[in-house]
Amino acid sequence: MTAVVDVGRVAPGRHTILRRTLRSRTGVIGAALVGLVVLAALASLLGVLPHDAVTQVPAQRLRGPSGEHWFGTDQFGRDVFARAAGGAASSLLVAVVAVAIATAVGTAAGVVAGFFGGWSSRVVLGVTNVLFAFPPLLLALALASAFDRTWLTVAAAIATVYTPIFVRVARGPVLALREAEFVQAATVLGFSPLRTLARHVLPNIAPILIVQVTLSLSWAVLTEASLSFLGLGTPPPAPSLGAMVLEARVLVNVAWWSMAAPGVVIVALVVGLNLLGDGLRDALDPRGGGNS
């Protein structure tokens, strides 16, 4: 599998990236898995699933998977598929918001630190080092426990953990770009730093950021699920994948599907995001080709 290499372009255009990603096997499988989970989550949000996530039907408790209940029912007779889909929706909501905050704040700080250097760089790197000094899950846990728990504070806690990664990812290439001739030319021509950053620097780090966003989404989903497993994630009554696995620990001997269903959804989503990230990285690799 050899992809066409665009010689002389720093970053391939958006359409090229999409085409190349979809040409690689990993990229397609990844996109399909993520698409499936997102579809189920959307269906749950729009309320178009045959069952909802909260209605209890005691007569139908602990039924195995069937045509009626695709993933079976739980100890209250609730539809496990609907709960898993709802859990995926809340996991995705937290993950997307967290990564959006981390991307915006981290990239801005990283670009400023890299482009302007000096004290701004020292402050940003100092804060980054401090945040990196905490094991990620522990920092998220400590932050989430320090504030009143809503889905937004959980997202903010996760965002804080992943912001330093975006600082590092953005700062490195900006350091190199600052010295590039076309950036120096823009400065010499008298463009404001803001315009230079927006027109010449950001577009060139965008591809790296896209890959990072995809991979960070997979970590954020895992972190959110781990937090809710520990009882510190999205608060009830919203269904949550981590909390479903926690509840299933006492049920699993009589109802294996109660643990398998949220497990399959988490793993499918995270595997999908990882494969999509790998596919994007291969597509964006200026060396082209390499799709293993």
Add this chain to the structure above:
Amino acid sequence: MILRGTLGHPLVRRLLEALFTLAGVAVLVFVMLRAIPGDQITATLGTEAAALTPAQRAALETYYGLDQPLVVQFWTWLGSVLTGNLGASERSGRSVLEMTANSLPITLELAVLSLVVGLVLGVGAAMLSASRPDSARDAAGQAVALAGLSVPAFLLGSALLAVAARFLGYNPNAEQFAPLVADPALNLQQMLMPALVLGFGLAAPIMRTARSALLETRTLDFVRTARGKGVPPRRLQVRHVLRGALVPILTMTGLQFGYLLGGAVVVEQIFSVPGIGRQVLIGIQQKEYAVVQSTVLVIAVTFVLVNLATDLLYRVVDPRVRAT
């Protein structure tokens, strides 16, 4: 001039950086302590705090130093932390220092065992993959790495425990936790499943790094020379290729220590291992904020020191780093 020269030395700079980071960690932990809804008084008295008269409340605030400016409170807190006073659990009356002295070694034992699992699994899968790139073998190795990245510890742990208890009737973790010195046989059995779960997650980044390092080392001249002079393939893989790829593999392993400390919270909870991760979690559940903050501080400091030690070790192991 001498001072300037000393400060410029990479080793000194690295130490100063670690010191600054530790200071920042202390500030952040202190701020988190203050951000908690309610204060020390509410945390101690719970709902009874509402019944306090203003005068009683003021007296308590003076007692806890809450009437002082934040900066003063910070210095007081830092001073007591530095002298080993990490606060105490309101519920059990035990000092956090004593609790940590019991729990930290358990987590470190778990971390070491997980590292062994992660290295064996990760490097093993990488050697399998790298021995024939783009083959079915390679795909199998890469699938292991992807699974390690994607299956969360809480899911793998819960499933493993359920399967072992149900089908094998094996659950050493149901018994009272046995310290390593008291009952090594039971202790290692109780550590087995937690270490497998944590090590499996660790294997993924190790495998990916090791695979590319092995593939790169294979193309180097000294490997070709060794092959040319007739070193048998198996010996070539281990003595030459693996040895040459060791530095990036060990770096990646060192970087994962934070993952181990964080993952320990989840795994210790599932398998009822009384390590430092569980200490944090129980503190959070029982709203013992002094315990939570001090333990988080201890973990972060441990993490910074381990990273520093890894960096310093490098200078011993790799002559190229020492030269800079």
